[in-house]
Amino acid sequence: MTEIRQPTPRRGTNLPRMGDFNLTVILEAIRRSPGGLSRVELAQVVGLSPQTISNISRRLLDQHLILEAGKEGSGPGKPRTILQLNPGGMYAVGVHLDPAVITFVVLDLVGAVVRHSRMATPGGDPAAVITTIAEQITALIDDSGVDAAKIAGLGVAVPGPIDLKEGSVVEPPLLTRWNRVRIREALQQATGLETVVDKDVTSAAVAETWAGGASGAGSFVFMYMGTGIGCGIVLNDEVVRGTSGNAGEIGHIMVDPDGPPCDCGLRGCVKSSCIPQVLVAEAEAAGVLAGHRADADGPEVQERYAELCDKADDGDEQAIAILDRSATLVARAVSAVTNTLDVERVVFGGPFWARMAPYFLERVPALVEKDSAARMIHGLEVVGTGVGEDVGAVGAACLVLEDALAPRAQRLLLEG
Incomplete structure (x- = not known):
């Protein structure tokens, strides 16, 4: 398992009129330390003077954004008061x-x-x-x-x-x-x-960076498994949005050269081969799922996809094969992204993730590891979201x- 590095804290500035920035730097440092920090530790972490730390801490306490959560210290000297975010x-x-x-x-x-x-x-x-x-x-x-x-x-x-x-x-x-x-x-x-x-x-x-715990630190891609499939990108604890805010559109990565045609003109793209709507249609054509609706809406696709997973859970070999193949194809897309970005972790989540998780977590890690260009240098962890199904x-x-x-x-x- 890849070692999780603690995020590098931002440094503050002691120049005049920087109060708002310094306030947010201190808040972030406290947020990223689950156990809280003392004023002395804050000064060391963010590089601000003790007086600046004291002044801003008082402001944050008055605004009820942080609270004093007891004291700690076992050696000589005055115990230090720990500051934590105030949930309310x-x-x-x-x-x-x-x-x-x-x-x-x-x-x-x-x-x-x-x-x-x-x-x-x-x-x-x-x-x-x-x-x-x-x-x-x-x-x-x-x-x-x-x-x-x-x-x-x-x-x-x-x-x-x-x-x-x-x-x-x-x-x-x-x-x-x-x-x-x-x-x-x-x-x-x-x-x-x-x-x-x-x-x-x-x-x-x-969400993963704020509430995911260890899985939200460092550099990772978040594989969003919903009605569509896309990825969120975090590099060195910074969310990457791209020029227009549309980074992570992976629908036209080709994962199966012999796959079904895509509306982009290619064959076997993620969009035409891997999304739940395609898998449901494949299961209907194979007789795994009864009935067929070419114009099924999102809620019906989710319901039918859950039905497909139920069939696989019950041992239906065709249903298992469809899910296995989808995991293999998604792993190819993941490998293309992770090799491009050189991240340390892949986090899966989204509205459809809970049902597909057992199949993907059994198959995807080994496939991605095998195709990792940096596998001789660092591991590549594959996990489910630490936030839960409400991650979006x-x-x-x-x-x-x-x-x-x-x-x-x-x-x-x-x-x-």
């Missing part, structure tokens, strides 16, 4: 829109789910669906018992490609009526919450916390 200091709401299922969460400051719910993704007019989503958000906040004044905002994870400027999805698979729907603007107006939008695969990677929605909520709390270069710009 801030909250965020996350929504994950997948063609099969919409998931909702309320998240606290340490990344723990306070309340969650889910519903099958409705068909029909996007405006009506957005109204339903807004109603579900309101109900979820009420049920959570969280003070609405402490909710920092709403994060929304959507299928790619996305237009970050518009806050919209662009020709999303299996959500054909949603092209250029400005979901960020619509939900912000409907809920009154400041809203951010990002790709589902990127949101899942963000958790990641969406983490987008809000990241936007509010994570150190960013923009915070270093001096105001005139």
Whole structure:
């Protein structure tokens, strides 16, 4: 198993007028230390003076973003007070829109789910669906018992490609009526919450870095297994979004030269060979699943895919063969990505992951290890998400916390 390296802490600056940046640097250092840090340890980790640490710590305590969690110290001298994040200091709401299922969460400051719910993704007019989503958000906040004044905002994870400027999805698979729907603007107006939008695969990677534990450290790719398949990318603890926010679109990596034709003109792409909709159609054609619907929507695809996995669990050899082959093909795509990026870990997750996990975790690690260009130098770990099945929605909520709390270069710009 690959050794997990602790993330390199960001360093602060003692220059004047850097308070906001330094505040976020200190918050991040505390967040990345599960046991908390003393003021002395903070000064060592982030490179700020003891006085700066003391001043900012007082601000954070007054804002209820951190708390004093007891004292420690067994040697001579005064015991040190440990600072930790205050779970109830801030909250965020996350929504994950997948063609099969919409998931909702309320998240606290340490990344723990306070309340969650889910519903099958409705068909029909996007405006009506957005109204339903807004109603579900309101109900979820009420049920959570969280003070609405402490909710920092709403994060929304959507299928790619996305237009970050518009806050919209662009020709999303299996959500054909949603092209250029400005979901960020619509939900912000409907809920009154400041809203951010990002790709589902990127949101899942963000969730892993915030709440995944050891699996979210260092450099990894998050293989998102939903109605579509994509990957989120994290290099040296930084989420990679690409020029337009659309990094991780792997649907047209060829994994089977003799496979079915893809709409891109090639054969055997991930999109035409590996996604659940294709596997369900293959199982129907082979008689493993009864009936056939070429126009099945997302919820029905999820239901039929679960049926296929049930058949495999019961020992149906054809069903097992379909899942085995899909694992092999996905492993080829994973190898292409991991060899390109030279990461240390592959994390699988997403709405369809729980059902396919036993088959993939049995087969994919050895296949990926065999094809690893760096296998003589370092191992390549393959694991399931440490966040759980709500990873997309958790990641969406983490987008809000990241936007509010994570150190960013923009915070270093001096105001005139």
